[in-house]
Each structure stands twice: as C-alpha cells, then as structure tokens.
Amino acid sequence: MADLNGEIIQELLLVLRPFMWDKQQRRSYLFIALGTNATVLNRLVWDTPVDVFIPQMVNELILSGEIAPGKPTICALLEVIRENVGVDKQLEIDNLQQRIIExxxxKEKSSSVETDKHSRFKRMSFITELRTRLISDKQVYDLSRNEEFAEFNFIGLKETPLSVDLVAFTKADDFTEKQIVDLRDKFFNITQIVSYDFGLKPCPRMPNGLLGLVFEDECPRSLIEFIKKQTKISHWQRSAVLVSWVIDVKYEQIHTHNNPVSLLPPVMIMKD
Known part of the structure; x- marks a missing residue:
C-alpha cells in the first residue's frame, strides 16, 4: 500500500488530534472502528505524544490495506470520528476521505506500472543474456545478422567432432499454432542447409536443431503441449532433426521435448 503525501498527513493531524490525546481515547476510537482483534492494533505504540502517534498510526493503517473493497482502513477510523463532529467538520472529513482514496x-496504479516495466526489463535482460552466454560460454557462432533469419531473435551454430548443432529462439507471445508450424518448418529448412552452406560436411553427423519459443506472458497449457510436439526429422540426403521447446520467462520454466537432441539447451540461463 502506498504512502500518503505530507499535505494529507497534516490535515489528518488537525482532524484527529482532538480525539487522540491519550491512550484511552486512542484505543476507544480505534476499537470502535476496527474491532478489538484487528492485527494492526498490535503494531501501535500507544503512549507516544499525539503528534508522533497520529502519523505512526496513519502509516500502520495504510500499510494494513483495505477494511473493505475500495475502502482503506484509515477511512474506517474517519467515519467513527465523523459521527462525533458538526456538519462543517463532516464535510471536511468526507472530502478528506475522498482525497485519501484517490x-x-x-499511487497503486503508478506502482503497478513501474513493477510491470521492471518485470519487462528483466525479461528482455534474459533474452539478451541467453544470446550472450551461448556466444561467449558455448562458443556458438552468431548467424542472427543474416537477413534471411530476420524472423528469429537469435540463431546460432556450433560444430563439434560429434555434432552440428543449431539453436534459434524468438519471442512467441500471441503466436498462433499456424505461425508456430511455419516457424518450425523455416528453422528445419535452415537446419538442413546451413551446415552444407558453411562447408561443414556434416555427414555422418545429423544436424540438430533446437527451436526455443520464448513467452514473456503466460503460455496456455494447450499451446505448451502443442509446441512440444513440433518435431521434424529427415534421413534423406540433407538429413536433420529438430525439436521445439517452450521458454516460459514469466514462471521461469522450460518445457522440453521428451527426447531433446540439441547440445545447447538454454536451461542453464534460467538457473541464474
């Protein structure tokens, strides 16, 4: 719960001071407003001077949240005080309550936006980090600048004496099943031809392709299961095999094919 600004705190001091002079008064009004068992009451220091007690009490009431939907706990106390003042003061308290709620x-909306921005930044950092580590830690050759691969956020290639491995990932939020299948077929074709284009002579090594579909927002379970089934294999002249993984950034999970073949799994990034 957000803090109140200094101007509202000063107005609360003026309104509440006549009813908060001593411990007995304070407990009486707060018990009426919140009940005797409210947890927030256990956090109050009752014997402090009035101008110390009120800001501390207001802060604790704000932190305790809402006593009802759209009704901050502090407003419950103001309603009790309102019953003990004249009409002019009642209007002042009504206005003060409205300003507190607004x-x-x-501030809650602003905090939510900032949290979302921070979360989005973390997700983008993940994608950048994944690319960086595949290149620096796994010595993957970056093919991403090739215009033919513009549909992917990253495509990399690594050759070892035992294998020729390609890995690609792209952000897939809002992708349809058809788009996923089209992307799978495109990457499978790349897996088949790139090693030959680079003169790597993959035979008898079958090129392995791992397609990572990155979801920053929630990925439906049905789509996860669909993606895990998107495998292809060819044993003809340009042989290759491809599997598809779901990289769920929001929940920090990776949903893999049952028999992954790539030697470049991005799961190592998620562990950090």
Missing part, C-alpha cells in the same frame, strides 16, 4: 489509488 491518492492511494493513483
């Missing part, structure tokens, strides 16, 4: 709502 202030807290505005």
């Amino acid at each position: 202030e807290l709502t505005k």
Whole structure:
C-alpha cells in the first residue's frame, strides 16, 4: 500500500488530534472502528505524544490495506470520528476521505506500472543474456545478422567432432499454432542447409536443431503441449532433426521435448 503525501498527513493531524490525546481515547476510537482483534492494533505504540502517534498510526493503517473493497482502513477510523463532529467538520472529513482514496489509488496504479516495466526489463535482460552466454560460454557462432533469419531473435551454430548443432529462439507471445508450424518448418529448412552452406560436411553427423519459443506472458497449457510436439526429422540426403521447446520467462520454466537432441539447451540461463 502506498504512502500518503505530507499535505494529507497534516490535515489528518488537525482532524484527529482532538480525539487522540491519550491512550484511552486512542484505543476507544480505534476499537470502535476496527474491532478489538484487528492485527494492526498490535503494531501501535500507544503512549507516544499525539503528534508522533497520529502519523505512526496513519502509516500502520495504510500499510494494513483495505477494511473493505475500495475502502482503506484509515477511512474506517474517519467515519467513527465523523459521527462525533458538526456538519462543517463532516464535510471536511468526507472530502478528506475522498482525497485519501484517490491518492492511494493513483499511487497503486503508478506502482503497478513501474513493477510491470521492471518485470519487462528483466525479461528482455534474459533474452539478451541467453544470446550472450551461448556466444561467449558455448562458443556458438552468431548467424542472427543474416537477413534471411530476420524472423528469429537469435540463431546460432556450433560444430563439434560429434555434432552440428543449431539453436534459434524468438519471442512467441500471441503466436498462433499456424505461425508456430511455419516457424518450425523455416528453422528445419535452415537446419538442413546451413551446415552444407558453411562447408561443414556434416555427414555422418545429423544436424540438430533446437527451436526455443520464448513467452514473456503466460503460455496456455494447450499451446505448451502443442509446441512440444513440433518435431521434424529427415534421413534423406540433407538429413536433420529438430525439436521445439517452450521458454516460459514469466514462471521461469522450460518445457522440453521428451527426447531433446540439441547440445545447447538454454536451461542453464534460467538457473541464474
């Protein structure tokens, strides 16, 4: 829960001071407003000077959240105080309550936006980190600058005496099943031809392709299961095999094919 600004705190001091002079008064009004068993009451220091007690009490009430939907706990206390003042003061308290609700709502929305931005930044950092580590830690050759591969955020190639491995990943939020199949077929074709184009002479090594579909938002279970089935294999002149994985950034999970063939699994990034 967000804090109130200094101007509202000063107005609360003026409104509440006549009803908060001593411990007995404080407990009486707060018990009426919140009940005797409210957890927040256990966090209050009752014997402090009034101008110390009120800001501390207000802060604890704000932190405790809402006593009802759209109704901050502090407003429950103000309603009790309202019953003990004249009409002019009642209007002042009504206005103060409305301003408190608007202030807290505005700050909560702002906090939510900042949290979303931070989360989005972390996700983008993951994608950048994945690319960096595959290149630096696994010595993967970066093919991403090739215009033919523009549909992918990253495509890399690594050759060992035992294998020729290609890995590709792309952000797939809002992808349809057809788009996924089309992307699978495109990457499978790349897996078949790139090693030959580079003169690597893969035979008798069958080129392995791992397609990582990155989801920053939630990926439906049905789509996860669909993607895991997107495998292809060819034993003809340009042999190759491809499997597809779901990289779920939001929940930090990777959903793999049952028999992954690539030697470049990005799961190592998720562990960090």
